[in-house]
Amino acid sequence: MTAQPRSLFEKVWDAHVVATRPDGQALLAIDRHFLHEGSFHAFGMIDHAGRKVRRPELTFAVADHYVPSHSRARPIADPEIANMVTMLEANAGRHGLRHFGLHDPAQGIVHVLAPEQGLTLPGLTIVCGDSHTSTHGAFGALAFGIGATEVSHVLATQTLWQRRPKTMRITVDGTPGPHVTAKDLILAVIAAIGADGAAGHVVEYAGSAIRALSMEGRLTVCNMSIEAGARAGMIAPDDTTFAWIEGRRYAPKGALFDRAVAHWRTLASDAEATFDHEVRLDAADLAPAVTWGTSPETAVPVTAAVPDPGAEADPVRAGQMRKMLDYMGLAPGMKLEEVAIDRVFIGSCTNARLEDLRAAAAVLRGRRAVVPGLVVPGSVPVRRQAEAEGLDRVFTDAGLEWGEPGCSMCVGINGDLVPAGERCASTTNRNFPGRQGPNARTHLMSPAMAAAAAATGRLTDVRTLDVRALDVRKLGAS
Amino acid sequence: MDAFVTLTAPAVPLDIANIDTDQLLPARFLKKPRSAGYGNFLFRDERKPGFPLDDPAYAGARVLVTDRNFGCGSSREGAVYALVDGGFRCVVAPSFGDIFAANAAKNGLLTVTLPEETVAALRRQLQEAPGAAVTVDLPAQTLTGPDGRPLSFAIDPFKKECLIAGLDDVALTLRHQDAIDAFDRADAGARPWVVPAA
Numbered sequence: 001m002t003a004q005p006r007s008l009f010e011k012v013w014d015a016h017v018v019a020t021r022p023d024g025q026a027l028l029a030i031d032r033h034f035l036h037e038g039s040f041h042a043f044g045m046i047d048h049a050g051r052k053v054r055r056p057e058l059t060f061a062v063a064d065h066y067v068p069s070h071s072r073a074r075p076i077a078d079p080e081i082a083n084m085v086t087m088l089e090a091n092a093g094r095h096g097l098r099h100f101g102l103h104d105p106a107q108g109i110v111h112v113l114a115p116e117q118g119l120t121l122p123g124l125t126i127v128c129g130d131s132h133t134s135t136h137g138a139f140g141a142l143a144f145g146i147g148a149t150e151v152s153h154v155l156a157t158q159t160l161w162q163r164r165p166k167t168m169r170i171t172v173d174g175t176p177g178p179h180v181t182a183k184d185l186i187l188a189v190i191a192a193i194g195a196d197g198a199a200g201h202v203v204e205y206a207g208s209a210i211r212a213l214s215m216e217g218r219l220t221v222c223n224m225s226i227e228a229g230a231r232a233g234m235i236a237p238d239d240t241t242f243a244w245i246e247g248r249r250y251a252p253k254g255a256l257f258d259r260a261v262a263h264w265r266t267l268a269s270d271a272e273a274t275f276d277h278e279v280r281l282d283a284a285d286l287a288p289a290v291t292w293g294t295s296p297e298t299a300v301p302v303t304a305a306v307p308d309p310g311a312e313a314d315p316v317r318a319g320q321m322r323k324m325l326d327y328m329g330l331a332p333g334m335k336l337e338e339v340a341i342d343r344v345f346i347g348s349c350t351n352a353r354l355e356d357l358r359a360a361a362a363v364l365r366g367r368r369a370v371v372p373g374l375v376v377p378g379s380v381p382v383r384r385q386a387e388a389e390g391l392d393r394v395f396t397d398a399g400l401e402w403g404e405p406g407c408s409m410c411v412g413i414n415g416d417l418v419p420a421g422e423r424c425a426s427t428t429n430r431n432f433p434g435r436q437g438p439n440a441r442t443h444l445m446s447p448a449m450a451a452a453a454a455a456t457g458r459l460t461d462v463r464t465l466d467v468r469a470l471d472v473r474k475l476g477a478s
Numbered sequence: 479m480d481a482f483v484t485l486t487a488p489a490v491p492l493d494i495a496n497i498d499t500d501q502l503l504p505a506r507f508l509k510k511p512r513s514a515g516y517g518n519f520l521f522r523d524e525r526k527p528g529f530p531l532d533d534p535a536y537a538g539a540r541v542l543v544t545d546r547n548f549g550c551g552s553s554r555e556g557a558v559y560a561l562v563d564g565g566f567r568c569v570v571a572p573s574f575g576d577i578f579a580a581n582a583a584k585n586g587l588l589t590v591t592l593p594e595e596t597v598a599a600l601r602r603q604l605q606e607a608p609g610a611a612v613t614v615d616l617p618a619q620t621l622t623g624p625d626g627r628p629l630s631f632a633i634d635p636f637k638k639e640c641l642i643a644g645l646d647d648v649a650l651t652l653r654h655q656d657a658i659d660a661f662d663r664a665d666a667g668a669r670p671w672v673v674p675a676a
Contacts, residue, residue, distance in 0.1 A: 147581035
């Protein structure tokens with residue numbers, strides 16, 4: 001008997017079903033549960049019900065959302081923010097959880113820290129009360145964001161009720177042009193299928209352009225799956241993945257690592273596996289992208305002009321476009337490359353890894369930023385390595401601030417805000433109204449594009465600047 | 479959570495697509511305890527003249543009828559708390575963010591998904607007759623708008639059962655305790671690398 005061909009998602013899903021109900025709901029076993037300061041509601045719920053954490057050894061707490069970017073001194077100046085950080089520490093301590101706090105040498109954004117520490121592995125089910133948990137799918141894990149009540153359910157039972165999602169495969173073949181990054185690729189995907197284009201689906205990214213991405217690039221792609229509405233994004237693990245994991249702190253070692261790799265090699269989708277939806281893109285068609293509106297689906301090539309609502313036939317849609325343009329302070333037909341910016345932010349779980357900082361530094365080396373800006377590395381290890389390579393000096397010499405790791409200006413709850421009415425070139429994941437601060441205007445783009453915008457003071461096609469690859473050894477020695 | 483069976487209440491239309499959870503609950507309120515209520519935070523930065531939720535004609539609305547991809551973005555359950563504490567029991571849209579819809583069900587907020595044209599027509603009816611009521615019958619899976627025509631909607635049977643019973647699903651899960659224990663024992667042998675060594 002030949003086994004039914006299965007996709008990567010189906011293999012991981014099937015391996016975690018503990019029980020099924022006649023109505024199709026499955027009780028899924030959860031291998032990793034990450035918590036952050038926002039988890040206080042969920043701790044309150046289990047405490048109220050008198051429940052304990054079922055598997056503390058699979059549960060990890062990370063301070064990232066509220067940690068200050070400008071100082072690691074305690075106490076944190078704002079008492080409400082300080083309370084969020086200490087409450088997580090107290091809850092983790094009380095339940096015996098590993099806690100990566102403000103002064104931990106591994107501290108960072110949970111979606112940067114977990115892969116870096118070898119906590120994210122292929123074939124795992126991973127949840128966190130944060131929508132960008134989709135990031136971890138870059139390793140071939142099934143990883144998705146959940147709400148507070150579900151967090152409390154996982155704390156108490158290490159399981160979650162789920163209906164099996166539909167599947168979508170997004171295949172990107174071909175070779176992208178210069179300065180076209182993983183960020184440009186995923187923005188193009190979101191623009192192509194829409195902000196709810198993958199709702200109810202788990203997406204598998206496949207094709208030669210995906211295989212060619214580094215782990216950092218794959219993390220960026222899977223991170224923004226949620227911006228297309230996807231339940232999760234996944235990429236089949238391969239030698240790039242295994243090489244990245246080997247030797248990391250919490251990863252399996254020696255014979256156990258070899259045994260794990262042998263298992264992980266079986267996870268890739270079978271050749272005959274089928275998907276509910278298939279989408280294809282050619283990497284050669286991609287260009288450095290920016291968004292013009294207040295949804296990531298408004299990504300366009302930087303060479304484009306602001307679209308005209310007058311050309312939209314549906315009056316409701318046209319009204320929504322006008323509302324976005326009004327919020328963004330843009331007029332139809334304006335060339336995006338002529339749009340002046342007020343500041344830049346380089347950071348977030350989307351684009352604060354070493355590769356991202358290197359790309360931004362390569363553009364800014366020898367240049368001055370003409371607007372203020374903040375660069376926030378994704379973790380302490382990223383920060384240390386960037387400093388060893390001299391990247392921090394490239395940024396500070398250009399006039400940008402170099403911050404301490406955390407979510408910072410992406411979500412703006414640690415006090416880092418874009419002032420009202422200001423326009424920010426940002427490497428983050430969301431350009432929603434008010435996301436970076438009340439009435440802040442966000443344009444999403446890659447790190448190299450944000451660096452180019454910093455250097456010129458306007459949205460800029462990085463391909464028009466003379467950028468040479470960075471010799472990091474030379475920088476570190478200087 | 480409060481059980482949801484039937485509801486007849488005024489509905490407010492909102493012609494905006496992609497309403498994200500940052501708009502529903504601006505991030506600066508995420509650190510607030512639930513005990514004080516989240517109702518005042520709902521759409522806090524959108525409450526400008528002309529915003530339908532502030533229009534006296536729609537006072538007392540308990541149903542929100544809106545456009546596609548409602549509740550996209552952040553997983554913050556506080557977005558649902560803001561709606562529930564603000565008096566809402568039901569949201570009608572052509573599509574929802576998956577995490578938002580899951581959070582809603584856990585808090586007794588019914589999400590009704592209907593085709594785009596149907597929802598657009600319902601919004602127009604509510605704009606033409608501000609303050610008109612809609613009736614939602616969850617056991618029958620129907621929503622009746624101002625025109626009196628019952629619209630059938632689909633809902634996951636498990637979600638429906640939990641909403642009608644106002645059920646805490648941890649209690650339900652614990653009935654599967656033996657299956658969870660058996661899974662853990664088998665998995666420890668099959669995938670010993672899952673528990674981190676360090």
